[in-house]
Amino acid sequence: MTDFHPQVKQLLDGELTLADLPAALRPEGVEALRLLAAVDREPVALPSTLDARVLAAVRARAARPSLWRRFLAPREIRVRLRPWTLVPALAAAAALVLFLSSPARTPTASTVTVRFVLFAPDAQQVSLAGTFNQWDPAATPLVRTGSPGVWSATLILPAGQHQYAFVVDGARWVADPGAPAVDDGFGRRNSVLSL
Amino acid sequence: MDRLGARAAAPDGDVVRAVLAGDAERYAELVQRYRDRYARYAARMLGSPDAAEDAVQDAFIRAYDQLAQCRDPDNFAGWFFLILRNRCFAERRRTKREAVADVSQDELPGPGRADRDAERSETQQLLARGVSELTAEQREVFVLKHVEGLSYGEIAERLGTSVPSLKMRMHRAYDRLREQLRDRA
Numbered sequence: 406m407t408d409f410h411p412q413v414k415q416l417l418d419g420e421l422t423l424a425d426l427p428a429a430l431r432p433e434g435v436e437a438l439r440l441l442a443a444v445d446r447e448p449v450a451l452p453s454t455l456d457a458r459v460l461a462a463v464r465a466r467a468a469r470p471s472l473w474r475r476f477l478a479p480r481e482i483r484v485r486l487r488p489w490t491l492v493p494a495l496a497a498a499a500a501l502v503l504f505l506s507s508p509a510r511t512p513t514a515s516t517v518t519v520r521f522v523l524f525a526p527d528a529q530q531v532s533l534a535g536t537f538n539q540w541d542p543a544a545t546p547l548v549r550t551g552s553p554g555v556w557s558a559t560l561i562l563p564a565g566q567h568q569y570a571f572v573v574d575g576a577r578w579v580a581d582p583g584a585p586a587v588d589d590g591f592g593r594r595n596s597v598l599s600l
Numbered sequence: 601m602d603r604l605g606a607r608a609a610a611p612d613g614d615v616v617r618a619v620l621a622g623d624a625e626r627y628a629e630l631v632q633r634y635r636d637r638y639a640r641y642a643a644r645m646l647g648s649p650d651a652a653e654d655a656v657q658d659a660f661i662r663a664y665d666q667l668a669q670c671r672d673p674d675n676f677a678g679w680f681f682l683i684l685r686n687r688c689f690a691e692r693r694r695t696k697r698e699a700v701a702d703v704s705q706d707e708l709p710g711p712g713r714a715d716r717d718a719e720r721s722e723t724q725q726l727l728a729r730g731v732s733e734l735t736a737e738q739r740e741v742f743v744l745k746h747v748e749g750l751s752y753g754e755i756a757e758r759l760g761t762s763v764p765s766l767k768m769r770m771h772r773a774y775d776r777l778r779e780q781l782r783d784r785a
Binding site: 408411417436439442444445451452462536537589 | 622
């Protein structure tokens, strides 16, 4: 048995002192404090060249037309329907993204209502993770629609470029086959949505 | 730590709004303000200062690309931290299947590696190895509480989670570290 006693964990959490522990637990408390004393809290300084590299990337982006400024201007909301496309990896899963103006809410000039739809007949749950929800797979669940196997979620998103992926059954990250995709740098493909 | 002197007085929100209005050069203020603040977190999460440097650089560029989505410009720091955190977790997922890291090179702050190794106590090295083998979630709460010195309440606010769930994660980490240290002692 190697678990610390609950009171020793309180000691480690800073909620108790060694003197608060019963005498029988003090040796274990000393062992626990020795563990914390070994924590390396030395600051980490990054090289100053990092600033220059970031700024070079920022300047390169600033030299291009700014997506967010381009799309902040008032504009007509377009309706675009993507055809469903089979996803081999999902064996008959397909997806479409439908852009539409919301009849219930009035999007501002800088927001657009977007409906995300995934056809995943074998899925038990589907969610959406992307730049708009900090890639949190739990933040935006899709719900089953009236059509069998079809899941959807409707979001109001700020104009600009967003990256996203569907998360099927909490584990499988699936790019939208009906949208362009980019490498996320970590071995996955992210779908790209430009509003 | 204020690296910017008088210019650092500009609130984050003012800088973010200026960048969004087209003054890209002012993004340098945010980089200088937060580059080192989160470097230690990234280094402890990823196991090396080199990996931390890549992660912080990438997070800053991503943050610039997504700056229009920063809903609370006055809390740029919290928003940026979440981007860096996601980058660190993604990196850990990416390297998970790779060979077990050479922990003798883990948790090192940069130059003087050999000297520093010599100075580190055996317990420190064992603990560093143990921390590197915690789950990403356990490691994060351990780093934020015991390296960065945040309270459970502050961590919960930063990560958008509850104190009880953080404590559960941390207490499992304590047990796992004890087990690892005993096995290797």
